[in-house]
Amino acid sequence: xxxxxxxxxxxxxxxxxxxxxxxxxxxxxxxxxxxxxxxxxxxxxxxxxxxxxxxxxxxxxxxxxxxxxxxxxxxxxxxxxxxxxxxxxxxxxxxxxxxxxxxxxxxxxxxxxxxxxxxxxxxxxxxxxxxxxxxxxxxxxxxxxxxxxxxxxxxxxxxxxxxxxxxxxxxxxxxxxxxxxxxxxxxxxxxxxxxxxxxxxxxxxxxxxxxxxxxxxxxxxxxxxxxxxxxxxxxxxxxxxxxxxxxxxxxxxxxxxxxxxxxxxxxxxxxxxxxxxxxxxxxxxxxxxxxxxxxxxxxxxxxxxxxxxxxxxxxxxxxxxxxxxxxxxxxxxxxxxxxxxxxxxxxxxxxxxxxxxxxxxxxxxxxxx
Numbered sequence: 001x002x003x004x005x006x007x008x009x010x011x012x013x014x015x016x017x018x019x020x021x022x023x024x025x026x027x028x029x030x031x032x033x034x035x036x037x038x039x040x041x042x043x044x045x046x047x048x049x050x051x052x053x054x055x056x057x058x059x060x061x062x063x064x065x066x067x068x069x070x071x072x073x074x075x076x077x078x079x080x081x082x083x084x085x086x087x088x089x090x091x092x093x094x095x096x097x098x099x100x101x102x103x104x105x106x107x108x109x110x111x112x113x114x115x116x117x118x119x120x121x122x123x124x125x126x127x128x129x130x131x132x133x134x135x136x137x138x139x140x141x142x143x144x145x146x147x148x149x150x151x152x153x154x155x156x157x158x159x160x161x162x163x164x165x166x167x168x169x170x171x172x173x174x175x176x177x178x179x180x181x182x183x184x185x186x187x188x189x190x191x192x193x194x195x196x197x198x199x200x201x202x203x204x205x206x207x208x209x210x211x212x213x214x215x216x217x218x219x220x221x222x223x224x225x226x227x228x229x230x231x232x233x234x235x236x237x238x239x240x241x242x243x244x245x246x247x248x249x250x251x252x253x254x255x256x257x258x259x260x261x262x263x264x265x266x267x268x269x270x271x272x273x274x275x276x277x278x279x280x281x282x283x284x285x286x287x288x289x290x291x292x293x294x295x296x297x298x299x300x301x302x303x304x305x306x307x308x309x310x311x312x313x314x315x316x317x318x319x320x321x322x323x324x325x326x327x328x329x330x331x332x333x334x335x336x337x338x339x340x341x342x343x344x345x346x347x348x349x350x351x352x353x354x355x356x357x358x359x360x361x362x363x364x365x366x367x368x369x
Contacts, residue, residue, distance in 0.1 A: 077298050078309040086180045086198045086304040089159040094185070097194040099360040101137030103315070104193055106130075106184060107144075108200040110175070129201075130171065130183075132191060134357045139315050143325045143362045145353065147171060147187070151329070152342040155186050163189035170342060180302075191354040198304045203250075203267075205300030207243025209274065212292035213283050215242045216273040218266075224255040246270055325366060329353065 097104075109129030130147040149172040156166040159181045167177075174186040184195050210216055220239050226232045226248050234249055241249060250270045256262035283289045298309075330349035334341055356365035 075310055077294060080295070081298050081307070081309065082302040083305050083307070084180055084198075084200075084302050086184055089181050090185055090188075091160040093163055093189070095188055095192050095194045095358070097196065098358055099137055101139075102360040103135045103196050104357065105133040105135070105197045105199060106187060106195045107133055108180070108183065108198065110200060110202055130187065132187065132193060132195075132357065134193075134360075134362060135316065136360050136362060141323045141325065141363075142316075143327060143357070143366075145357065146326070146328045147190070148329070148331065148343040150334075150341065150343045151190075151331070152335075152337060152344055153186060153190050155182065156189060159185050161185075168337075170340070191357070192351075193354055193358050197307045199307065200302040202300050202302070204247070205296070206274070207247045208296040209293065209300060210241070210243035210246050212296045213274075213277050213289055215240055216246055216270065216277050217241075218246065218249065218270060218273055220249070222256065224252060226252060227254060325362075327353070 107129070108131075130149060132145045132147065134143045134145070135141075149170065151171040152168065153171045154164060154166045155169050155171070155174045155177050156163060159178060169177075171186060171190070174183040178185075180198060180200060184198060187193075188195055217238055217240050220234045220236050223236045224234050226234065228248060228251065232245060232248055234252075239245075250263065250267045252266070253263040258265075277283065278293055283293060330346040330353060332344045332346050335344050336342075353365065356362050
């Protein structure tokens with residue numbers, strides 16, 4: 001198994017797992033403009049951008065399915081999900097599930113329609129978010145482990161190749177090398193954890209989600225002009241945005257001193273606002289808006305062939321946002337490797353974390369940490 005990698009920091013709804021990083025690497029929040037020699041202390045913030053879709057489903061979809069009269073409606077949503085074969089080509093060193101009843105779901109966020117991509121790669125998956133979600137066998141809590149997209153790993157040369165046979169690259173390159181199956185294989189090699197299901201989220205489809213609930217209110221922290229047509233002007237202050245505006249805003253990065261860190265923060269704020277709006281009475285009590293929201297969410301995700309929304313609803317019906325713990329995989333910070341800015345893992349700490357996931361011992365791990 002290739003050496004695990006590391007994260008920037010952590011924050012949680014129930015517990016916070018401390019981590020360390022080097023100067024210029026955010027720990028639980030964006031650090032501001034990087035200045036050589038200056039160390040940034042972590043600011044613990046919920047990873048809203050990484051869990052908002054899941055939490056939104058937990059609050060809205062799962063809550064609804066608890067009513068038996070809506071089960072057939074949920075089944076229709078389940079049937080309408082886009083599906084992909086994420087597992088059949090995985091053989092060889094694939095880890096085994098060790099604890100019956102526990103479940104590990106790989107959440108992958110991608111912006112496959114990002115206008116910054118080259119024409120030849122416009123339809124390729126680009127992983128902006130990689131999260132391993134662990135649900136213990138009692139289904140009373142969930143832990144979401146964020147794996148930085150720039151984590152330096154060995155990407156296996158095929159879907160069934162041994163973990164140590166491949167190319168060194170950033171973990172999000174696994175998509176380009178072999179799509180979702182290669183991404184699953186790479187994450188399993190990195191963590192030693194068996195992945196049961198995959199949910200891939202296309203952020204490009206979220207503009208329809210935003211429009212379905214009547215837009216969102218976002219704070220613009222700096223007046224900028226979009227680099228993408230039609231070159232919208234975003235003025236500093238609170239701004240009500242429709243789907244096209246919101247998606248345009250969260251794609252901007254070059255105008256900000258913090259670059260990708262600023263974009264990540266804006267994506268987190270956007271998804272937090274989306275979750276809050278979707279969970280509001282104005283949506284929950286409006287059948288038309290609620291129906292539009294649920295259908296647009298299902299259109300924005302792709303799941304593996306065995307994933308069942310209705311089964312997940314039954315298993316996780318008691319989960320709420322406060323039952324989720326958000327952790328960033330331990331790391332030693334950033335480094336330059338072959339001219340690339342990458343994130344290096346803290347091998348020992350990462351192995352301890354993933355062993356806790358694998359053996360369904362996250363509660364003791366969190367208490368000890």
